[in-house]
Structures are given as C-alpha cells and as structure tokens.
Amino acid sequence: MNHRITYRLLPVLLGVMLLQLSACEDQPPTDYQPTPFLEGYLIVDEPIEGIVVAISQPITEPFQYDDMMLPNADVVLTVGETEYPLQYVIEDGIGSYRYPDTTVKVLPETRYALRV
Numbered sequence: 001m002n003h004r005i006t007y008r009l010l011p012v013l014l015g016v017m018l019l020q021l022s023a024c025e026d027q028p029p030t031d032y033q034p035t036p037f038l039e040g041y042l043i044v045d046e047p048i049e050g051i052v053v054a055i056s057q058p059i060t061e062p063f064q065y066d067d068m069m070l071p072n073a074d075v076v077l078t079v080g081e082t083e084y085p086l087q088y089v090i091e092d093g094i095g096s097y098r099y100p101d102t103t104v105k106v107l108p109e110t111r112y113a114l115r116v
Contacts, residue, residue, distance in 0.1 A: 032058040042106045048077060049098035051086060053116055069095045078113040
C-alpha cells in the first residue's frame with residue numbers, strides 16, 4: 001500500500017520541481033550603456049522652457065532624478081539667424097533648460113532648431 005502512495009506522489013513531485021526550474025528568470029543585463037535623450041515641448045505664445053537633456057538609467061538601480069539630468073550641456077535654440085542660448089535652472093526641485101528672457105515667446109508656424 002505504501003508503494004502505491006509513493007508512485008502517485010512521484011509525478012506530482014516531478015511536476016512541482018519542473019515548475020520551480022522553469023520559473024527561474026534570467027539575470028538582468030549588466031553591460032548597460034547609458035543613452036542620452038532630449039525631451040521638450042515648444043508651446044506657442046509661451047516662453048522657451050522645459051527642455052530636458054538627460055541620460056537614461058539602468059533598471060537594475062534605484063531611479064535618481066538628479067543623476068539623470070545633464071546640467072552642463074551647451075543647449076542652443078535657433079530660429080533663422082537668431083540663436084537663443086538656453087540655461088539650466090532648477091525650479092521646485094526639477095531641472096530643465098530655458099531661455100532666461102521670458103518675454104521671448106514661441107512663435108506660431110516657425111521652424112526651430114535645437115543644438116546640444
């Protein structure tokens with residue numbers, strides 16, 4: 001009688017072991033290469049602001065906003081022959097680039113070029 005119970009439990013135990021082995025996941029990649037990126041919106045009749053120049057972060061590390069930002073970049077917005085050098089500012093704990101003269105507004109139907 002003991003042998004019958006053992007033979008019935010054997011497939012269940014093997015199934016549990018297979019599930020456990022298949023549930024193991026791969027280790028996250030450790031050869032992460034940071035990638036720079038740019039984010040920004042120009043809104044008509046608003047000052048030139050909110051341009052973010054940053055670098056991606058690995059998913060294996062805790063997210064740190066300050067580590068992502070690139071505050072020393074040379075960022076210039078150009079409209080025709082006019083250049084607007086942007087400055088990095090921190091407002092309410094969030095850093096971004098903007099043009100210091102807030103009287104300069106984004107023009108409608110105008111092509112802007114951004115150089116970083």
